[in-house]
Amino acid sequence: MLMLAFDTATEVATSALVDDGEVLAERSSRARTLLEDVDALLRQGGANARDLDALAVGIGPGSFTGVRIGLATARGLALALELPGAGVSTLAALAAGAPGAIPVVDARRREVFALIDGEPSVLAPADLTFEPGTVCVGDGARRYRGLFEAGGAVIPPDDDERHLPRARFHAALAGALGPVDEIEPLYLRVPDAVRSVQ
Amino acid sequence: MILGIETSCDETAAALVTVDGHIRANVVSSQADLHAQYGGVVPEVASRRHLELVGPVVREALGEAGVTLDDVDKVAVTQGPGLVGALLVGLAAAKAIAWSRRLPLAPVDHLRGHVASLYLEPDPVEPPFLCLLASGGHTLLLDVRGYEDEQVLGTTLDDAAGEAFDKGARLLGLGYPGGREVDRLARDGDPAAYDFPVAQVPGLDFSFSGLKTSLLYATRELSADELDARRADLAASYQRAIIRALVGRVREAAAQLGSPRIAVVGGVASNSELRAALPDAALAPLPLCTDNAAMIASAGRFAATLAYPGYLGLDAYASR
Ligand SMILES: [Zn+2]
Numbered sequence: 001m002l003m004l005a006f007d008t009a010t011e012v013a014t015s016a017l018v019d020d021g022e023v024l025a026e027r028s029s030r031a032r033t034l035l036e037d038v039d040a041l042l043r044q045g046g047a048n049a050r051d052l053d054a055l056a057v058g059i060g061p062g063s064f065t066g067v068r069i070g071l072a073t074a075r076g077l078a079l080a081l082e083l084p085g086a087g088v089s090t091l092a093a094l095a096a097g098a099p100g101a102i103p104v105v106d107a108r109r110r111e112v113f114a115l116i117d118g119e120p121s122v123l124a125p126a127d128l129t130f131e132p133g134t135v136c137v138g139d140g141a142r143r144y145r146g147l148f149e150a151g152g153a154v155i156p157p158d159d160d161e162r163h164l165p166r167a168r169f170h171a172a173l174a175g176a177l178g179p180v181d182e183i184e185p186l187y188l189r190v191p192d193a194v195r196s197v198q
Numbered sequence: 199m200i201l202g203i204e205t206s207c208d209e210t211a212a213a214l215v216t217v218d219g220h221i222r223a224n225v226v227s228s229q230a231d232l233h234a235q236y237g238g239v240v241p242e243v244a245s246r247r248h249l250e251l252v253g254p255v256v257r258e259a260l261g262e263a264g265v266t267l268d269d270v271d272k273v274a275v276t277q278g279p280g281l282v283g284a285l286l287v288g289l290a291a292a293k294a295i296a297w298s299r300r301l302p303l304a305p306v307d308h309l310r311g312h313v314a315s316l317y318l319e320p321d322p323v324e325p326p327f328l329c330l331l332a333s334g335g336h337t338l339l340l341d342v343r344g345y346e347d348e349q350v351l352g353t354t355l356d357d358a359a360g361e362a363f364d365k366g367a368r369l370l371g372l373g374y375p376g377g378r379e380v381d382r383l384a385r386d387g388d389p390a391a392y393d394f395p396v397a398q399v400p401g402l403d404f405s406f407s408g409l410k411t412s413l414l415y416a417t418r419e420l421s422a423d424e425l426d427a428r429r430a431d432l433a434a435s436y437q438r439a440i441i442r443a444l445v446g447r448v449r450e451a452a453a454q455l456g457s458p459r460i461a462v463v464g465g466v467a468s469n470s471e472l473r474a475a476l477p478d479a480a481l482a483p484l485p486l487c488t489d490n491a492a493m494i495a496s497a498g499r500f501a502a503t504l505a506y507p508g509y510l511g512l513d514a515y516a517s518r
Pocket of ligand 1 (some may be wrong): 333487
């Protein structure tokens, strides 16, 4: 099964072409140029758009606009190529790439997204608790390196691959395939205007 | 056949238009009800809704036209101006559809899209003409010389005309979007009851913020009961002032250009007083006044078109 996977929730967008678990090609760039990566991946993998069997797409949490670019791209691909797909949490993909580590995504506004007891959550960096020696990965871990290291965390160097939610893990984690229109983003935060009305 | 997609503000829309300008499907899913509780469009709320609707509206348009993507020769999509987060949803989906099928893609300027609502069958208008584009986001006087060639003669210095209607409606305790509510209520009121000023600005530009302030002062002096009694008069007088400003500028521009054909497009083009005040003008068909994708597909017939892979890195833009 030829699967196209991508995640555009964080600053570095990742993508991969995976055939029955075998990674044929991988790329990383920015959300807004995702389709250039997709095009290059298929050429690298010697495949046509019509050869694709399924999509695995990152649903965040992360940048709202970034997540939507990925999901809108997935919806367009699924519509035109009649593909099923699965949504994969960006935090889960990070965790899969760094077993034992805590995945931390920058949520802006001095907050981070992290898995707390397995649940995606939004919290202040200072409220993230961990055992000394715990590895933290992701752009949130990089951004708050000083704070987390002061608390005893181990943060890999900034250019370490483990900070990226690599799309090969989305392909590996993709569960049951279904209609791509029904894959929902993981925002974890309501818009300000909605909050003020509530 | 051209597939058009529009997500620049609070309408998620898809349409199919033939290369000779016949509308085969025009699906618009308005978010107005969703935004009414906030009194205006909330960009993040709009973008979230676009993502939910973009797939379904494209499918619905294909179904309504009774065609498949095999029948589509080109994808046209709004690239800007508008809310960038909202635009990116439609743009990403459009690029993905075009890429999947190796179709060419026409990035469309939203304002040219409004003008292109005049180019559709059964009564297409051909350039040149003088065009008033008045909507919730824009108020422009355009010297349209060709399908891809127009000069801006005047623009608003503050609020757009449609925005003035919305803000006025709010002051009068009417719903959102306010244009239609003011228009309806104005029919029962006396347009001469209040003397709201038309702003004096140089050239062919517009200004509506002073008018809104005048309405605010007028309503502030009234008790709730008095406001109830005078609401229709206020709406009629307020509307009269907006329409006078628009029509006055159109007449001035027409005189400068030597009496060209006049056309009116955009959401405010559906206003009954404006339509009556310009009886000889070419008016956008009522269903195509507010944002829609048929006008985007229409513009896509004439817009510079990018062949695969030229559009893969295309980005949206917020302003021209
Ligand atoms: Zn518009």
